[in-house]
Amino acid sequence: xxxxxxxxxxxxxxxxxxxxxxxxxxxxxxxxxxxxxxxxxxxxxxxxxxxxxxxxxxxxxxxxxxxxxxxxxxxxxxxxxxxxxxxxxxxxxxxxxxxxxxxxxxxxxxxxxxxxxxxxxxxxxxxxxxxxxxxxxxxxxxxxxxxxxxxxxxxxxxxxxxxxxxxxxxxxxxxxxxxxxxxxxxxxxxxxxxxxxxxxxxxxxxxxxxxxxxxxxxxxxxxxxxxxxx
Numbered sequence: 189x190x191x192x193x194x195x196x197x198x199x200x201x202x203x204x205x206x207x208x209x210x211x212x213x214x215x216x217x218x219x220x221x222x223x224x225x226x227x228x229x230x231x232x233x234x235x236x237x238x239x240x241x242x243x244x245x246x247x248x249x250x251x252x253x254x255x256x257x258x259x260x261x262x263x264x265x266x267x268x269x270x271x272x273x274x275x276x277x278x279x280x281x282x283x284x285x286x287x288x289x290x291x292x293x294x295x296x297x298x299x300x301x302x303x304x305x306x307x308x309x310x311x312x313x314x315x316x317x318x319x320x321x322x323x324x325x326x327x328x329x330x331x332x333x334x335x336x337x338x339x340x341x342x343x344x345x346x347x348x349x350x351x352x353x354x355x356x357x358x359x360x361x362x363x364x365x366x367x368x369x370x371x372x373x374x375x376x377x378x379x380x381x382x383x384x385x386x387x388x389x390x391x392x393x394x395x396x397x398x399x400x401x402x403x404x405x406x407x408x409x410x411x412x413x414x415x416x417x418x
Contacts, residue, residue, distance in 0.1 A: 299327035
């Protein structure tokens with residue numbers, strides 16, 4: 189088992205860490221450098237002879253790479269901290285003040301959801317979406333400090349927050365138009381994500397054979413509705 193764990197950690201570091209580093213670098217560096225490279229590349233210059241439209245389309249794609257990289261990093265961050273809800277719940281098992289923990293858990297989950305909902309807006313370089321994402325990051329940091337306090341995760345959040353500041357300074361669009369159809373879709377998506385999150389936590393604690401105890405000694409059974417209210 190130890191050998192298998194070491195192999196998994198090795199593969200994780202070998203494949204995953206370079207991708208994360210590349211996304212971080214490309215989120216604020218790739219745009220300008222890539223444009224210069226593309227415009228001077230012998231492989232892409234012939235595209236100018238096809239049509240100016242195709243060339244402009246290429247440039248648009250390249251210009252979107254920083255915002256796409258940041259959107260992927262924000263999505264990844266949201267997923268990580270959704271999973272970390274388990275850590276907060278597990279810590280609450282050994283603390284007498286269950287209510288405080290689960291209020292923090294509800295705030296933590298709501299911040300993760302808000303972060304997830306603004307991924308598309310970050311890709312579209314909307315300043316409003318970036319501001320909401322920054323607020324979500326701050327709320328997650330606060331919840332993390334008051335619960336399991338992982339300094340590695342806090343460092344990661346600080347890096348994402350810094351990238352969001354850079355993206356905010358470069359963003360030119362104030363906000364994306366919100367239509368009633370989009371609001372309904374976001375509401376349904378939010379309920380679905382919260383339900384999946386609750387099922388994931390419940391299933392994990394059933395597997396650990398502690399969910400029944402937790403259900404009768406805390407407000408975990410109200411966690412889903414508390415999160416919706418927040």
